[in-house]
Amino acid sequence: MATPNTDANENTDFIREIVARDIENNKNEGRVHTRFPPEPNGYLHIGHAKAICLDFGIAAENNGLCNLRFDDTNPIKEETHFVDSMIEDIRWLGWNWDDRLFHASDYFDQLFEFALRLINDGHAYVCDLTAEQIREYRGTLTEPGKNSPNRDRTVEENLDLFNRMRAGEFEDGTRTLRAKIDMGSGNLNMRDPVIYRIMRATHHRTSDKWCIYPMYDFTHCLSDSLEGVTHSLCDLDFEDHRPLYDWFLDQLGAHHPQQIEFARLNISYTITSKRKLKRIVDSGKVTGWDDPRLPTLSGLRRRGYTPSSIRNFCDRIGVAKRESLVDMALLEFTVRENLNLIAPRVMAVLRPLKVVIDNYPEGQVEDLEAINNPEDSEAGSRTVPFSREIFIERSDFMEDPPRKFFRLSPGSEVRLKHAYFITCTEVIKDEQSGEVTELHCTYDPKSRGGASPDGRRVKGTLHWVSQAHAVDADVRLYESLLKEEVPSEKEGADPIDDLSPNSLEVLTGCKLEPGLADAKPGTGYQFLRQGYFTPDSVDSKPGALVFNRTVGLRDSWAKISKKKK
RNA sequence: UGGGGCGUCGUCAAGCGGUAAGACACCAGCCUUUGGAGCUGGCAUUCCCAGGUUCGAAUCCUGGCGCCCCAGCCA
Numbered sequence: 001m002a003t004p005n006t007d008a009n010e011n012t013d014f015i016r017e018i019v020a021r022d023i024e025n026n027k028n029e030g031r032v033h034t035r036f037p038p039e040p041n042g043y044l045h046i047g048h049a050k051a052i053c054l055d056f057g058i059a060a061e062n063n064g065l066c067n068l069r070f071d072d073t074n075p076i077k078e079e080t081h082f083v084d085s086m087i088e089d090i091r092w093l094g095w096n097w098d099d100r101l102f103h104a105s106d107y108f109d110q111l112f113e114f115a116l117r118l119i120n121d122g123h124a125y126v127c128d129l130t131a132e133q134i135r136e137y138r139g140t141l142t143e144p145g146k147n148s149p150n151r152d153r154t155v156e157e158n159l160d161l162f163n164r165m166r167a168g169e170f171e172d173g174t175r176t177l178r179a180k181i182d183m184g185s186g187n188l189n190m191r192d193p194v195i196y197r198i199m200r201a202t203h204h205r206t207s208d209k210w211c212i213y214p215m216y217d218f219t220h221c222l223s224d225s226l227e228g229v230t231h232s233l234c235d236l237d238f239e240d241h242r243p244l245y246d247w248f249l250d251q252l253g254a255h256h257p258q259q260i261e262f263a264r265l266n267i268s269y270t271i272t273s274k275r276k277l278k279r280i281v282d283s284g285k286v287t288g289w290d291d292p293r294l295p296t297l298s299g300l301r302r303r304g305y306t307p308s309s310i311r312n313f314c315d316r317i318g319v320a321k322r323e324s325l326v327d328m329a330l331l332e333f334t335v336r337e338n339l340n341l342i343a344p345r346v347m348a349v350l351r352p353l354k355v356v357i358d359n360y361p362e363g364q365v366e367d368l369e370a371i372n373n374p375e376d377s378e379a380g381s382r383t384v385p386f387s388r389e390i391f392i393e394r395s396d397f398m399e400d401p402p403r404k405f406f407r408l409s410p411g412s413e414v415r416l417k418h419a420y421f422i423t424c425t426e427v428i429k430d431e432q433s434g435e436v437t438e439l440h441c442t443y444d445p446k447s448r449g450g451a452s453p454d455g456r457r458v459k460g461t462l463h464w465v466s467q468a469h470a471v472d473a474d475v476r477l478y479e480s481l482l483k484e485e486v487p488s489e490k491e492g493a494d495p496i497d498d499l500s501p502n503s504l505e506v507l508t509g510c511k512l513e514p515g516l517a518d519a520k521p522g523t524g525y526q527f528l529r530q531g532y533f534t535p536d537s538v539d540s541k542p543g544a545l546v547f548n549r550t551v552g553l554r555d556s557w558a559k560i561s562k563k564k565k
Numbered sequence: 566u567g568g569g570g571c572g573u574c575g576u577c578a579a580g581c582g583g584u585a586a587g588a589c590a591c592c593a594g595c596c597u598u599u600g601g602a603g604c605u606g607g608c609a610u611u612c613c614c615a616g617g618u619u620c621g622a623a624u625c626c627u628g629g630c631g632c633c634c635c636a637g638c639c640a
Contacts, residue, residue: 012579039640074639131638138636142567145636176638186568188636197638216640240569240635261570263633268576274640316588318578320571323633327576330589340602375602406600415598450598461598529599557600 013319015260019058019231022258028230032064035229036090037104037220039071040082040204043289043296044089046310046331047265047272053314054262055233056095067100067227073219075203083204085289089297093307100227104219105205107226111214112166114222114252115177115196119158123251124195125151126161127178134176137183138191144184145191151180165198168211172198179218181247189244193217221245222254229257235264236321265317266325269480270295271487276495283496290538292548293481293503303478304524304534304550309338325486332551339524339532339550344372344379347417347463348527348547349511350475352391354467355439357422360388365466368449370418373526384513386419389467391511396462397439399427404560406460408439414460417528421447421458463528470511473545475533477505510547518542524550 023030036055038044044052059066068090072078087101118124127148129137139145153161162177164170177196185191195218200211221244224232232245239261249256265272271280272295281289289296292303300310313334317326347370366386373379392408401409408414413423426440446453450461479502487498519525521537531552540546 037640041640071640077639127638129638134638135636140567140636144567173638178638188568190568191636194638199638213638215638220640236570237634237640242569263571316577318588320578322571322578324577327589330577333589336601345599345601371598374599404600417598419598452598458598460600463599526599526601529601531601553599553601555600560600 013262014321015054015231015233015262015319016058016061018258018260019062022230023062031228031230032059032062033066033228033230034059034064034233035067035069035224035227037069037071037223037234038086039074039077040079040086041074041077042082042274042278043298044086045272045274045277045297046267046270046295046300046313049093049297049310050265050314050317050319051233051235052090052093052095053311054319056097058231058233064230065100066095066097067102067229068097069102069104069223069227071216071220071223072103072105072203072205073213073216075199075201075213078204080204085298089301092301093297093310102223102227103205104214104223105203107219107223108206108210108214110226111219111222114248114254115162115214115218116159117252118179118195118248119162119177120155121251122155122180124177124179125153125158126165127151127176127192127194128174129176131173134194138188139183141188147183148178148192151192162196165196165212166210168200170198172200172211174198177212179244179247181244187240187243189217189241190247193244217241217244218248221248221257221259222252224257225249225254228255232257232259234259234261236261236323237264261321262319263321263323266323266486267295267331268325268328268485269482270328271481271495271498273487273495276487279495280499285496285499287538292476292536293478295481302521302537303548304339304532305335306338306342306524309335312338328480335532335551336553339526341375342373343524343526343532345370345374345526345528346516347384347465347513348473348475348516348530348533349391349393349463349465349470350507350527350530351394352465352509352511353394353397353436353439355390355392355422355441355464357388357390357420357441357443358425359442362388364388365468368418382515384418384515385466385469386416387466387468390416390464391467391470392416392439392462392464394436396460397424397436399436402561402564407462408441408460412460413458414462415447415450415458416464417461418450419448419464420444420450421452461529463530465511465513467511469514471514471517471545473510473512473516473547475507475510475547475549476536477507477549479503479505512545516545519545519547526553529553 034055056066127150176194178192181190183191196212242259245259290298367383370384371381396407420443422441422443428438482498483500519535521535524534532550533547536546536548
């Protein structure tokens with residue numbers, strides 16, 4: 001069992017407390033066995049990561065096991081492609097299930113036998129009601145339901161009918177197998193729930209072997225039971241289903257795992273609903289399930305998030321039963337925290353402004369030493385070419401600067417990181433637009449490397465790239481997926497309408513230091529003073545680089561200047 | 566008088582009858598060849614409300630109030 005390190009403190013939450021107590025009482029002979037049971041009908045997202053880290057984490061912490069099981073009982077929604085992506089994502093996150101990769105469909109034969117037993121024991125019957133009739137008979141939240149006219153069929157008749165359902169004698173939707181529980185229960189899940197339906201659909205694993213498929217409630221508890229699961233963790237939505245989970249296992253006298261529910265994850269300004277994500281993906285408003293704007297694990301990976309930052313995030317948000325909305329800033333904090341330690345620093349000018357250093361010898365090139373990561377003494381240093389014509393960031397120059405603007409302006413002196421002090425001597429503008437097109441500066445040869453030759457203080461330090469040596473790239477800047485903190489919950493609301501129009505900005509003609517020419521997806525760089533970036537795994541090619549901004553650096557200047565306005 | 570849950574800082578979240586942890590965010594300062602990082606300090610006399618029990622209550626009791634979930638042959 002993989003146990004990724006997280007620097008979170010000893011986790012403690014109500015579920016871990018229950019597990020600890022069970023171990024103490026030697027429940028299940030002291031075993032801890034969990035499972036992560038996704039339905040392969042979409043991609044895994046950050047909300048699933050919470051569940052994954054809980055399921056796999058609790059098992060690992062207690063020397064237990066965690067199975068990966070695909071809950072594939074509805075063939076019309078499920079695809080092998082989703083299975084593959086989920087496997088990749090969970091592995092990427094750092095978890096491992098050895099040979100315990102299962103599918104609910106592995107148990108279809110056994111499930112059928114269990115159903116037969118239920119019938120034999122008088123606990124299930126074949127019902128001829130249509131879907132609509134079943135709904136009518138179910139009653140409402142405040143009124144009890146009424147019994148199906150077929151509720152008292154004999155065991156023999158039920159057996160015969162059920163076998164014929166399986167044999168394909170009946171049309172889709174014409175009959176169901178139902179548990180015989182209590183149509184008057186206050187819990188609608190207990191009002192004779194359907195446990196098998198007729199559905200002629202090709203299953204991604206069992207193909208056309210079956211034309212009847214078991215429902216979730218029946219399948220899930222028995223799959224857990226068959227696998228020897230001890231603690232079955234799921235979301236609050238299933239609290240109402242627990243009595244049914246227990247009922248099936250009790251009727252069948254099967255090994256009885258304990259279902260425990262916890263609150264699902266919500267994060268501000270994004271979506272953690274597979275249904276809504278699917279809607280967005282299908283709409284074409286994003287490029288796919290792995291669009292870097294989405295909080296899918298594949299999207300986050302492409303965006304540059306690290307597995308360890310996501311695991312850390314999951315540890316920090318905690319586990320409880322109250323519904324909550326976690327601040328997106330926390331997720332961003334955890335990536336920065338991680339990338340700060342491991343990301344090589346490089347210089348990249350996103351919105352270039354040309355600077356000519358008049359007193360620097362024409363044609364001269366110096367290779368200046370640049371430290372790779374001040375947070376990591378092992379990271380060493382590299383060399384960056386410097387020459388007479390360079391680019392700086394447009395936002396690092398202001399002709400008429402406000403107070404506390406430590407960057408370049410006419411007459412002011414700044415340090416070029418790893419290079420020299422320069423002073424701006426002339427501003428060249430486009431006559432038509434008035435736009436600044438070029439700056440002329442002089443440099444102080446004695447400040448080589450950026451050190452102050454005479455102890456004079458230079459407050460601002462700018463990143464830069466030598467024009468002749470620069471590598472071009474596109475850079476994609478991401479902002480929040482949604483316009484508002486929370487998606488609309490109004491009747492008939494379409495998640496598309498919640499999308500922010502500013503979630504993506506593409507910059508072209510960005511100038512990178514030459515070493516970045518062979519940057520590979522998967523490594524995160526810190527573009528000095530700007531943020532963390534990584535090559536896009538789909539679109540970046542040698543000679544045509546595309547970088548994604550994972551997250552910006554904290555920007556206290558932005559805060560100051562915003563405050564002034 | 567349907568059933569099931571939940572209510573502690575702006576946001577998460579500890580607390581389990583002995584007098585409100587921590588994190589993010591935010592604010593102030595130090596430091597800095599990234600206005601990054603780091604460091605220091607500040608940030609709930611109060612725990613949805615009201616009564617009650619107790620020497621003592623966020624924790625126990627009673628009664629309110631508020632929010633969420635459930636009427637798929639989805640999971």
